[in-house]
Amino acid sequence: MGNERSAARGGNPSGQLVPTSRWKGALSKVGLLLSSWYSATFQTTGNHIQEQLAEARGGPGYHGSTGWPFPRFISLFFPVFPYKSQRMDQEFQDIEFIAKGSLGPILKVRQRTNEKIYAVKVLLKAEVVRQGILQQCIDGVVIQKQVLHPFVQGLRECWQTSRLLFIMCDYHCAGDLSRLWTASKPLAESRVRVFAAELGSAIGFLHDFGVIHRDVKMENVLLTERGHLMLTDFGLSRRLWRGERALTICGTVQYMAPEVLRGSPYNHSADWWSLGVLLYALVAGKFPVDPQCDHTSMLRSLQEAPVSPLTSVSQDLAFLLAELLCADPRLRLHRLDAFSEHRFFRGLSFEPQLLQGLPLEISHPAADQSDPEPQLFRDFDWEPGAPALPLAG
Structure with missing residues (x-):
C-alpha cells in the first residue's frame, strides 16, 4: 500500500472522464492482472492461505454451521470493511483505470448518486493475508477514517467483496x-x-x-x-x-x-x-x-x-x-x-x-501515458456472480 505509482495519485490532468461506454474496458483491463496475482499467490503461499481461499469460495474448510453469515476469509476484515454485494458498475459510472498499485489497481470513478469523482484503491485480499499485512491494512484505514484535517486526504468509504477490498478517497486531478x-x-x-x-x-x-x-x-x-x-x-x-x-x-x-x-x-x-x-x-x-x-x-x-x-x-x-x-x-x-x-x-x-487561500502556481504535470498491454486485464470478477477468475476466491 505504501508503494503506489505516482500516476495513481492523479490521472487525467484535465479532470475529464472517459465516456461511460469505456468503463467496461477499464474493468476488463483489471481482471488478468488480479488473475496473475492469484496464480503467484498460490505458487508462493502455504496451506494456510489456500485454506482461507477455499473458505472464501465456500469450499473445503468452510463450515456454514458456525453461525457467521460469511466465510471466514470475509469476516477477517470486519467490521472495518463492510460486505457489499452490489456490483461496481451499479454504483459507479465512468470507471477509468488509473494505475497499477502494489496490491491491485487504482480506479477513477464517478458515483451515480452524487455525480462526484473519487479514487478507488482495489486490494487483493489474498495478497494482503499472504504478505502478513492484514492488521496493518486495517489500522491504516481506521486511522485515515478518524483523522480530519485540511491537509490530510479524506477517506470516504471502504468495503469488501468476496475477494477484494475497496478504499474510496477524494480524487485530485493534479497528481502528486x-x-x-x-x-x-x-x-x-x-x-x-x-x-x-x-x-x-x-x-x-x-x-x-x-x-x-x-x-x-x-x-x-x-x-x-x-x-x-x-x-x-x-x-x-x-x-x-x-x-x-x-x-x-x-x-x-x-x-x-x-x-x-x-x-x-x-x-x-x-x-x-x-x-x-x-x-x-x-x-x-x-x-x-x-x-x-x-x-x-x-x-x-x-x-x-x-x-x-x-x-x-x-x-x-x-x-x-x-x-x-x-x-x-x-x-x-x-x-x-x-x-x-x-x-x-x-x-x-x-x-x-x-x-x-494563498495563491500558488497551478501545475498539472503530464499524466503517465503508459498503458498496460491490451490483454493484460480480462474478465475482472467484481462479485461472485460475475465470470469467475482462475483460482478465484
Whole structure:
C-alpha cells in the first residue's frame, strides 16, 4: 500500500472522464492482472492461505454451521470493511483505470448518486493475508477514517467483496508532488515555504492525535486543484502514544531517519526527518544522500557522507533543514510549535484556511501515458456472480 505509482495519485490532468461506454474496458483491463496475482499467490503461499481461499469460495474448510453469515476469509476484515454485494458498475459510472498499485489497481470513478469523482484503491485480499499485512491494512484505514484535517486526504468509504477490498478517497486531478518535482525541479523557495507549512501542519496534527505516519515522501503528497497539498497513504502508520517507541524498519529508504535504518527504537521524530529530506529535495533538485537499494546500504551512505548544508538557499531555510536533518532524534526539530515559530516562516500564518487561500502556481504535470498491454486485464470478477477468475476466491 505504501508503494503506489505516482500516476495513481492523479490521472487525467484535465479532470475529464472517459465516456461511460469505456468503463467496461477499464474493468476488463483489471481482471488478468488480479488473475496473475492469484496464480503467484498460490505458487508462493502455504496451506494456510489456500485454506482461507477455499473458505472464501465456500469450499473445503468452510463450515456454514458456525453461525457467521460469511466465510471466514470475509469476516477477517470486519467490521472495518463492510460486505457489499452490489456490483461496481451499479454504483459507479465512468470507471477509468488509473494505475497499477502494489496490491491491485487504482480506479477513477464517478458515483451515480452524487455525480462526484473519487479514487478507488482495489486490494487483493489474498495478497494482503499472504504478505502478513492484514492488521496493518486495517489500522491504516481506521486511522485515515478518524483523522480530519485540511491537509490530510479524506477517506470516504471502504468495503469488501468476496475477494477484494475497496478504499474510496477524494480524487485530485493534479497528481502528486513527485510528478511536479520531476517536471519542475528545483522548486522556488517561496513555494516550498507554503508546502512546508502545510505538510508540517498535517504531520503535527497526526502526532498530536497519537499517529506516526512512517512514510512521508513526495509520492504520498497529493496536489489539489488549487496547487496545495494533501498528505495521504496511511498503510504504514500506527498509533504511538507519548513515550512509546516503534521498532519496525519500514518506509522508503531515502526518507528513513538514521534511527529507523539502524533498527533502533524510534518515535514521531522520524517523520520530521522524512519531511526534512522531502524539503531538501524540493529546493535542491536532488536528495541529500543518493537513494540506496536497502536500509543497510542507506545507513552506510549516511554515515560515510553526512548531509551537507545547502548554500543555494536562504540562510533561514538552510537552518531549518539542518534542524530537521539532525542525526540525533533528541536534538532534531520535532514539534509543530517549534517548527511553525522558525524564522523561515516569519510572517506566514499556519492557519489552514489562510494557507489554502494563498495563491500558488497551478501545475498539472503530464499524466503517465503508459498503458498496460491490451490483454493484460480480462474478465475482472467484481462479485461472485460475475465470470469467475482462475483460482478465484
